[in-house]
Amino acid sequence: MTDALFPLGRGRAEVAPGAVHVPGWLSRRRQRELVESCRAWAVGPVPIRHTALPGGGVMSVRTVCLGWHWLPYRYSRTADDVNGAPVAPFPDWLVGLGREAVAAAYGDAGSYRPDAALVNFYDGDARMGMHQDREERSPAPVVSLSIGDACLFRFGNTRGRGRPYADVRLESGDLFVFGGPSRFAYHGVPKVYPGTGDPSVGPRTGRLNITLRETGLGGGGAASAPPGGAA
Numbered sequence: 098m099t100d101a102l103f104p105l106g107r108g109r110a111e112v113a114p115g116a117v118h119v120p121g122w123l124s125r126r127r128q129r130e131l132v133e134s135c136r137a138w139a140v141g142p143v144p145i146r147h148t149a150l151p152g153g154g155v156m157s158v159r160t161v162c163l164g165w166h167w168l169p170y171r172y173s174r175t176a177d178d179v180n181g182a183p184v185a186p187f188p189d190w191l192v193g194l195g196r197e198a199v200a201a202a203y204g205d206a207g208s209y210r211p212d213a214a215l216v217n218f219y220d221g222d223a224r225m226g227m228h229q230d231r232e233e234r235s236p237a238p239v240v241s242l243s244i245g246d247a248c249l250f251r252f253g254n255t256r257g258r259g260r261p262y263a264d265v266r267l268e269s270g271d272l273f274v275f276g277g278p279s280r281f282a283y284h285g286v287p288k289v290y291p292g293t294g295d296p297s298v299g300p301r302t303g304r305l306n307i308t309l310r311e312t313g314l315g316g317g318g319a320a321s322a323p324p325g326g327a328a
């Protein structure tokens with residue numbers, strides 16, 4: 098059943114079963130508001146940082162989390178790999194935005210209730226290798242919002258990092274949701290296109306990505322089944 102409050106996004110394209118791209122989903126006003134929020138979140142209590150990897154390297158992307166702090170490869174309520182501070186709370190309005198996003202992609206938000214957000218900032222040289230989002234104990238979809246410079250988003254398959262994959266250009270304001278049979282597909286960002294964003298809407302330079310996830314870890318938000326329209 099479609100919730101009339103959250104109509105299906107216009108121009109949506111199913112890239113793979115359960116993986117939906119909705120170009121231009123965020124209005125310019127909403128993008129500006131999100132950028133302002135990201136600026137505040139980046140300051141702390143946990144400052145935005147390049148995530149340290151177990152092999153000794155660091156990610157080129159800078160990340161700050163809400164609700165649950167993600168570090169390789171688990172969630173914590175405290176930023177154990179940064180400054181030990183409690184992670185900033187996940188605001189109710191962001192739960193609402195996540196629900197609208199899932200409804201725009203699938204027609205129905207179901208019982209979706211995101212409780213973790215990763216705010217990723219890419220400068221012109223940053224990229225993200227092919228990976229699965231798999232530290233969650235919920236089958237709920239992942240919601241991804243893009244603001245600023247465009248990027249090449251590579252959306253693959255559940256078996257491995259290689260082909261087949263679909264290359265999608267994500268622009269400022271785009272929504273991408275992956276759930277159902279695509280929930281554990283490998284995906285990554287091989288390239289950002291510097292100078293393609295509109296600085297009057299997004300960051301002055303670079304790309305912001307806000308990834309919303311339902312961890313299924315409890316403590317203020319129970320795990321939920323994916324919405325009916327997902328598969």
Ligand SMILES: O=C(O)CCC(=O)C(=O)O
Pocket residue numbers: 215217225230241250284285286306308
């Ligand atoms: O930046 C993106 O579009 C993807 C981010 C991502 O896959 C992640 O944070 O797990």
Ligand SMILES: [Fe+2]
Pocket residue numbers: 228229230284
């Ligand atoms: Fe991811």
